[in-house]
Amino acid sequence: MNELPPHVQRARRPEHKELRLAAIMNAALSLALEKGVRAVTLTDIAARTGINKSAVLRYVETREDIYLRLTAECWARWAADLREALEERTDGTADELATALCRTLVDQPLLCDLLAHAALHLERHVSADAVLAYKLAALAALDDMAKTAARFQPVLDEAATRELISTVSLIAGALWQISTPPEALARLYAEEPRLAHAIVDFVPRLTSTARTVAAGLAARTG
Template structure:
């Protein structure tokens, strides 16, 4: 039977379990920021945390469960960042909203990376309860952003802002993967002029698409 390393005490009290879970999540976050979500294994996370894999699995279901929890956290952080950026203004424009949406999500590289992985892999390797918890957290963040956005620029209602945020999140997840290729691919793109189209300037491309959609939503609302 696998045992904890001698220097690691098993967490028995609820508050100790919460601290251990927080350390696991922090290790996973740090590793993903260093080398990308796709490259991080459960073994990596266990090693960074200082415990073995079987011990990690006392606190989470799978590696994917760890990153789904982090995706939910990141959605909440994005909502907070957008609300802070918009402040208490009620005279903003849809164009300004689009720009702030993109700026605040690009400031969260982990979320940009996780957005593509969540539906493709993370949700497929956890329990239904874990998916439900993630979905509810993401929806709560989306509702928060919709309320803040509709207050910021009244021509769009909450439903329209929700549509804008959802589309920006989908585009951010896809564009991030294209704009952040592995080292070998990045070198190939730099050396081969015929592949110049594969080099994506992430923030400008995302912002251009968001501003266009925001303008369209404004026209529809009127």
């Protein structure tokens, strides 16, 4: 049977368990920002937290459960950041909305990384209850953002703004993975002229695409 290291006491009281879970989540977050979600293992998270892997699994289902929870938290933060960025204005344009969506998303590199992993990997290695909790949290954030965005500008209604936000998140997830390749690939792209097209500048590409989608939705609505 695996034992906790001597310097780590088992969390028994509810508040101690909450602190231990927070430590696990913070360790996973910092590691993902340092080297990317794909490269982080449960062993890495346990080592950063200061407990062994079996102890981590008393608080979460899997490594993917940790990152799915973080994805839900990031969605909620994106919604809050968008509210703050739009400053309760009601005279904005669809183009300004697209730019604000990208700016607030880019401020969350962890979410940019997690967006692609959520559907491809994270949701497939957790329980149905964990997926449901994540989906409901993400949908709540999306609804919040759609209401905020619809108030900001008079052209796109909530359904259209929801479509814009969803599309931006999908594109961002793919573009982030392309624009942040592993070191070996980045070096290859830089050294091989025939692969120059593989070098993607994330922020301008995402913003340009989001503005194009917003313009299309505005034209369709009009």
